[in-house]
Amino acid sequence: MLDGKCPSGPIHEKWDRRKQELKLVSPANKRRYKIIVVGTGLAGASAAATLGELGCNVEAFCYQDSPRRGHSIAAQGGINAAKNYPNDGDSIFRLFYDTVKGGDFRAREANVYRLAMISNSIIDQCVAQGVPFARDYAGYLDNRSFGGAQVSRTFYARGQTGQQLLLGAYAALMRQVRAGSVKLYPRTEMLDLVIVDGEAKGITVRDLVSGDIKCHAADAVCLCTGGYTNVFYLSTNAMGSNVTAVYRAYKKGAFFANPCFTQIHPTCIPVSGEHQSKLTLMSESLRNDGRVWVPKNKGDERPPSEIAEPERDYYLERKYPAFGNLAPRDIASRAAKEVCDEGRGVGPGGYGVYLDFEDAIKRLGENTIRERYGNLFEMYERITGEDAYKQPMRIYPAPHYAMGGLWVDYNLQSNIQGLFVLGEANFSDHGANRLGASALMQGLADGYFIISYTIADYLALTKPGSVNTGHAEFRRSIEDVNASIKKLLSINGRRTVNEFHRKLGRIMWEYVGMSRNEDGLKKALAVIPELRAEFWENVTVTGSGEELNQELEKAGRVADFLEFAELMARDAFYRNESCGGHFRVEHQMPDGEAKRDDEDFCYVAAWEFKGINKEPELHKEPLSFEDVKPAVRSYK
Amino acid sequence: MDLNLFVWRQKRPDEKGAMERYEAEDISPDMSFLEMLDVVNEELIKRGMEPIAFDHDCREGICGMCSQVINGIPHGPREKTTACQLHMRNFKDGDTIYIEPFRAKAFPVIKDLIIDRSALDRIIQAGGYISAHTGGVPDANTILIPKEDADTAMDAAECIGCGACVAACPNGSAMLFTAAKVSHLAVLPQGKIEAARRVCVMTEAMLKEGFGNCGNHYECQAACPKGIKVKFIAKLNREYIKAQIGIK
Numbered sequence: 001m002l003d004g005k006c007p008s009g010p011i012h013e014k015w016d017r018r019k020q021e022l023k024l025v026s027p028a029n030k031r032r033y034k035i036i037v038v039g040t041g042l043a044g045a046s047a048a049a050t051l052g053e054l055g056c057n058v059e060a061f062c063y064q065d066s067p068r069r070g071h072s073i074a075a076q077g078g079i080n081a082a083k084n085y086p087n088d089g090d091s092i093f094r095l096f097y098d099t100v101k102g103g104d105f106r107a108r109e110a111n112v113y114r115l116a117m118i119s120n121s122i123i124d125q126c127v128a129q130g131v132p133f134a135r136d137y138a139g140y141l142d143n144r145s146f147g148g149a150q151v152s153r154t155f156y157a158r159g160q161t162g163q164q165l166l167l168g169a170y171a172a173l174m175r176q177v178r179a180g181s182v183k184l185y186p187r188t189e190m191l192d193l194v195i196v197d198g199e200a201k202g203i204t205v206r207d208l209v210s211g212d213i214k215c216h217a218a219d220a221v222c223l224c225t226g227g228y229t230n231v232f233y234l235s236t237n238a239m240g241s242n243v244t245a246v247y248r249a250y251k252k253g254a255f256f257a258n259p260c261f262t263q264i265h266p267t268c269i270p271v272s273g274e275h276q277s278k279l280t281l282m283s284e285s286l287r288n289d290g291r292v293w294v295p296k297n298k299g300d301e302r303p304p305s306e307i308a309e310p311e312r313d314y315y316l317e318r319k320y321p322a323f324g325n326l327a328p329r330d331i332a333s334r335a336a337k338e339v340c341d342e343g344r345g346v347g348p349g350g351y352g353v354y355l356d357f358e359d360a361i362k363r364l365g366e367n368t369i370r371e372r373y374g375n376l377f378e379m380y381e382r383i384t385g386e387d388a389y390k391q392p393m394r395i396y397p398a399p400h401y402a403m404g405g406l407w408v409d410y411n412l413q414s415n416i417q418g419l420f421v422l423g424e425a426n427f428s429d430h431g432a433n434r435l436g437a438s439a440l441m442q443g444l445a446d447g448y449f450i451i452s453y454t455i456a457d458y459l460a461l462t463k464p465g466s467v468n469t470g471h472a473e474f475r476r477s478i479e480d481v482n483a484s485i486k487k488l489l490s491i492n493g494r495r496t497v498n499e500f501h502r503k504l505g506r507i508m509w510e511y512v513g514m515s516r517n518e519d520g521l522k523k524a525l526a527v528i529p530e531l532r533a534e535f536w537e538n539v540t541v542t543g544s545g546e547e548l549n550q551e552l553e554k555a556g557r558v559a560d561f562l563e564f565a566e567l568m569a570r571d572a573f574y575r576n577e578s579c580g581g582h583f584r585v586e587h588q589m590p591d592g593e594a595k596r597d598d599e600d601f602c603y604v605a606a607w608e609f610k611g612i613n614k615e616p617e618l619h620k621e622p623l624s625f626e627d628v629k630p631a632v633r634s635y636k
Numbered sequence: 637m638d639l640n641l642f643v644w645r646q647k648r649p650d651e652k653g654a655m656e657r658y659e660a661e662d663i664s665p666d667m668s669f670l671e672m673l674d675v676v677n678e679e680l681i682k683r684g685m686e687p688i689a690f691d692h693d694c695r696e697g698i699c700g701m702c703s704q705v706i707n708g709i710p711h712g713p714r715e716k717t718t719a720c721q722l723h724m725r726n727f728k729d730g731d732t733i734y735i736e737p738f739r740a741k742a743f744p745v746i747k748d749l750i751i752d753r754s755a756l757d758r759i760i761q762a763g764g765y766i767s768a769h770t771g772g773v774p775d776a777n778t779i780l781i782p783k784e785d786a787d788t789a790m791d792a793a794e795c796i797g798c799g800a801c802v803a804a805c806p807n808g809s810a811m812l813f814t815a816a817k818v819s820h821l822a823v824l825p826q827g828k829i830e831a832a833r834r835v836c837v838m839t840e841a842m843l844k845e846g847f848g849n850c851g852n853h854y855e856c857q858a859a860c861p862k863g864i865k866v867k868f869i870a871k872l873n874r875e876y877i878k879a880q881i882g883i884k
């Protein structure tokens with residue numbers, strides 16, 4: 001039985017109690033510790049900046065050419081905090097409650113409460129850094145609403161909140177680079193975790209420009225490498241987003257928790273053809289003012305303007321009157337799929353629904369809408385060639401976020417000592433479904449306000465610099481990495497890396513996507529290993545390892561996705577219940593809502609690697625709910 | 637549609653590059669420019685040839701990674717649009733398209749269309765921040781900011797750090813990029829305290845990195861995919877003069 005090691009006591013005292021228990025490292029000693037931070041998105045940049053500022057020696061890695069480009073940059077909508085500035089009844093408890101309920105009772109209560117507590121400090125921190133959040137005419141911070149909440153608690157910077165938060169964290173990071181406490185390694189990809197005597201002591205990386213394979217040793221390692229929804233090939237993630245860093249840690253013994261908990265976002269621009277390389281999100285904040293509908297009649301191909309009010313089905317408002325267009329993501333996504341499967345979808349291919357701003361423009365004027373969402377409307381126009389001020393947007397669900405990730409305890413430490421996992425890369429706070437505007441909050445909570453306390457507790461018991469790259473484990477790691485690169489380059493098959501990735505994506509979308517069932521999952525478990533075997537026989541990777549080689553980078557990532565996909569399908573198979581984003585068609589309420597099974601599945605599924613083509617071992621961390629009573633999640 | 641491409645190919649930084657000709661066939665108007673290059677690359681790989689290397693990541697116009705000069709214009713012909721957001725409906729069947737990397741003295745080519753833009757990071761390192769420690773800051777609403785100022789700061793802060801302004805400038809100046817950061821922070825009360833030092837060290841870093849001087853050509857504004865305005869260069873100049881003569 002796995003233990004999350006949560007502090008005891010009443011929920012609102014737990015974090016303070018833990019902080020009391022944690023050991024400190026004196027300022028003079030901090031300088032002697034080296035910490036590796038992989039990833040410079042919100043979680044990594046904030047962690048590296050904060051640890052550097054406290055005096056540790058930090059090495060920060062990212063695969064892009066600059067730390068400012070982590071995919072956090074793409075977050076549009078906003079970041080939650082329990083400030084209750086609008087005086088509409090928000091509180092730390094309510095944010096905590098909404099997040100636990102939104103996650104369909106599959107998250108750890110103590111973690112979520114801490115997140116809600118810290119949320120307010122994040123906003124303070126970001127404002128102090130100069131993040132230009134939206135303001136009202138009196139100069140106060142403005143808020144808007146997001147899905148799954150009945151209060152207005154989301155702070156935003158136009159439609160570029162993630163960009164502004166990341167640029168704030170990046171600036172803090174650059175300040176530490178200047179101060180000499182952080183050393184940057186951009187265009188560098190982590191390809192292995194190095195473990196010495198059971199503890200994480202370094203990483204092996206590839207310099208993406210020269211192709212050199214090198215090791216870095218440290219006293220602790222933080223992985224902040226983001227989410228893995230590119231396992232679906234098409235997702236809202238960046239092209240380079242990958243599972244590689246966390247998956248290779250998993251292969252070195254770190255448990256992977258709830259890999260099947262992935263979020264399909266309801267409002268993305270629909271697929272336009274075979275060539276599609278990624279999907280673009282239209283922020284959920286649009287659902288504040290946009291109304292979702294499809295024609296009442298099947299196969300109605302008239303343009304939207306010719307479909308009169310009584311012939312439209314505003315299905316979210318109809319089915320979920322209390323939350324309406326702001327129903328949580330998993331619910332809104334499934335509802336869209338349902339109406340399209342019924343043949344009432346719109347646009348080419350019939351896989352789309354309307355998001356209509358006509359009423360909002362009438363009510364508020366085009367200018368207000370432009371001010372709120374102008375950049376999103378522009379982006380929509382660039383991609384589709386359509387003007388959403390004049391005709392409704394077409395949207396469809398797309399893979400977006402990974403609730404699953406490496407297992408961590410309350411201190412964000414994995415089961416491997418010295419390995420910490422932050423941000424989207426861990427599994428900790430969102431249960432089976434994440435509410436909008438809470439990933440940015442989590443990444444920054446982990447990086448600015450949690451890791452500096454918890455990592456100190458580990459460092460205090462660790463002799464600084466005890467391991468260096470001369471150790472045999474580092475040499476072995478380099479050999480392994482070199483061998484797998486050599487293998488990829490030597491296959492010389494007939495199919496491209498993209499072809500395999502696209503094919504894997506189709507399998508995952510079909511069988512491990514928005515709704516899943518036993519037969520489909522069995523099928524996935526059978527065909528994924530076949531595709532993987534074919535990859536290792538028939539893939540072609542051009543160029544060499546000793547140069548900048550983007551095909552090789554992609555090949556390594558797709559090779560990991562091909563293994564990870566099986567783990568994801570297996571987890572979905574074993575979780576024989578529906579909860580949040582994990583919808584098993586066998587388990588639904590008469591009205592089609594997800595039916596949880598708290599008797600048998602109220603646990604975190606943490607998987608231990610046992611070898612390729614071998615079944616991983618399942619460890620369970622039971623979840624208990626003391627402050628929020630598990631209930632049927634209802635948004636009606 | 638079918639297109640004729642001339643693409644800059646260069647194996648290594650120290651090697652001489654050249655334009656090479658490729659055909660892009662069966663291109664759909666709904667493809668993005670980078671998806672069109674994906675199609676070309678898949679073809680090349682299948683023929684055992686090296687695909688064209690180009691930087692990209694988010695493909696939604698926000699990470700600032702893509703860095704191509706398309707028909708002589710950084711990010712291509714459509715205004716306020718990054719290369720990754722440019723769609724093929726902006727071209728027509730039979731068009732010839734020239735694709736090169738962003739060029740500037742401070743941006744050496746690494747391979748094909750990929751350049752080294754780390755000089756921009758070093759300008760920020762010099763002082764493009766507010767020195768706020770983690771924790772120990774006041775409640776967010778104790779710092780009131782007039783809406784117009786917050787909006788102006790945001791207008792400047794939208795810069796994605798792509799470097800198109802540098803590539804468009806006849807002098808290879810990074811003035812628009814630097815001015816955007818200086819202005820974003822200088823209009824906010826939190827940023828005013830360090831404003832004088834900031835403008836000096838960032839300007840100095842910019843020159844040290846080998847970027848040229850601003851000659852008021854305003855090509856930068858025309859090329860900027862985020863619509864960053866040259867009025868921020870004027871703001872930088874004002875901040876610089878204020879700093880030089882010691883006005884707070």
Ligand SMILES: Cc1cc2nc3c(=O)[nH]c(=O)nc-3n(C[C@H](O)[C@H](O)[C@H](O)COP(=O)(O)OP(=O)(O)OC[C@H]3O[C@@H](n4cnc5c(N)ncnc54)[C@H](O)[C@@H]3O)c2cc1C
Pocket residue numbers: 038039040041042043044061062063064067069070071072073074075076077078079080161162188189190191224225226227236237238241242244245281400401422423424425436437438439440441443
């Ligand atoms: C389009 C979009 C919109 C979103 N909108 C919102 C929103 O409005 N509100 C909200 O709360 N959340 C939103 N999210 C979710 C949120 O943005 C992410 O969950 C969050 O930013 C992840 O941050 P991170 O720091 O964990 O990872 P990322 O920002 O993804 O950073 C990952 C980092 O790891 C590095 N990396 C990855 N693999 C390797 C490797 N192998 N070696 C070296 N480095 C590596 C990358 O270079 C990068 O620096 C959105 C997500 C998307 C995709």
Ligand code: SF4
Pocket residue numbers: 794795796797798799800801802812813816859860861862863864
């Ligand atoms: S100012 Fe414009 S062109 Fe220059 S780096 Fe910023 S976004 Fe790119």
Ligand code: FES
Pocket residue numbers: 691692693694695696697698699700701702718719720721
């Ligand atoms: S790829 Fe991110 S801006 Fe073009």
